[in-house]
Amino acid sequence: METLSLGELKLTWLDGGDNHLDGGAMFGVVPKALWSKKYEENEKNQIPLRTDPILIQKENKNFLIDTGLGVAKLTEKQKRNFGVTRESNLIPALKELGMSPENIDVVLMTHLHFDHACGLTSVKEGQFVSTFQNAEIFVTKTEWDEMRSPNLRSRNTYWKQNWEAISKQVVPFEESVSVISEIEMIKTGGHSGGHAIIRLESDGHVAYHLGDLLGTHAHQNPLWVMAYDDYPVTSVLQKERWLKKAIDEKAWLTFYHDYYYRALTWNDKGVIVDSVKIQRD
Template identity: 60%
Template sequence: METLKVGKITLTWLNGGVTHLDGGAMFGVVPRPLWSKKYEVNELNQIQLRTDPILIQDGNRNILIESGIGNGKMSDKLKRNFGVIEESSIEKDLDKLGLTTKDIHIVLMTHMHFDHACGLTKWKNGKLVPTFENATIITSKVEWDEMRNPNIRSRNTYWKENWEAISEMVNPFNDHISITDEIEMIHTGGHSDGHSIIVLTSENERILHMADLMPTHAHQNPLWVMAYDDYPMQSIKEKQRWIEKGVQDHSWFIFYHDAEYRALKWNENGEITDSVKRS
């Protein structure tokens, strides 16, 4: 498990499983000869995308960013379609840290697409129950509303199996919310209508989790957005704003999906100046 300590905050990446999705869909209108120079692709034109939750520990709380793809939530057909070759082992990783799912206080959901939200529930005695029994689950109100009432496009990624069992645990917010003095969630839209990012600040150092606005380091160019984005121009607008701000502030950018980097810093020339790589 890779870790990053920034100020009083320690981040630890847990194994939430792995998918393989079409590279063309992940990079939208960007030609393969360009994006394939920046991110490894297999013979099926698929790229590896981790789904690894990030544990935030500040000495008082255990807070999770995203929830992984869970276990036993997908049929064999879905696993083939989404290139799932490994499911979640979050509970094993928590055990190595001396924790259980009961010790997670808050789960921050940037959005509720299946590859982020499957880990919120699990099968127990033939029924779906909350994975993190004592946690408050935080996502934007726009996202929570669409999760429960998806449209003709989004119903393929918002699954009732991922929300019905945790509906009483969800605390939706409008625009932005301060989770602690050091952690803030901000509604951006773009990838989904209710998509949010997470900003962590400790001892004058900053971490940006841009979630699926920038799923991998190869999506650094603001114009490189996914075909999966519901509102691509909003994605571009928010990427321009937050990448520029992050570079100016010497912020860490952290990733849930990236198969190579857990975290990195860029300078104004777009060069990586510091990084934590996945082992």
């Protein structure tokens, strides 16, 4: 498992599963002639993606950014449509660290689309139960409201089985919240109406997790946003704002979906200065 030290915070990437989505959908209006130079595709025009939660540890506190694809949550048709080749290995990954889901104190949800939220619940004796039973679950109020009352478009990704069992654990917030002094969640909208990013700072070291505003390293250009975005102009403006702040602060940018990088830093020329790459056998 890849890790990154950020002052007193330790970040560890867990295994939330693999999927493959259409490159045209992932890069929106960007022509394939451009995006295919930065990110490889297969014969179905799909690009490989991860859905890997980030474990953040400080002393005896454990925080988790998003929750992966879950286990036994998708039908065979959904697996085909979403290019899922491997479901979540989150619980074995925690066990490898000497932990269990009960050790997670806080879950930080950037948004509640199925590929981020399926891991919130698990199937036990034919029922959906909370995976992280001792955790508070932070999410924007806008996102939480839409999760429970999706519209014609969003009902394809906001599923009852991912929220009903955890409803008493949810801590909704409006515009921003300081979870602890080192962790702040900020509502941006864009990818979804209630999408949020996460800012980490410890001992002068800073990292930004931009969620699906920055799906992969190939989405570096603020204009390169997904066709999945509900509010693409908001995505462009918010990504431009927060990428500039990250570069000005020489901050790390961390990824949930990227198939190649866990985290990186860019300079003001857009050149990678430092990085944590995914290690493969």
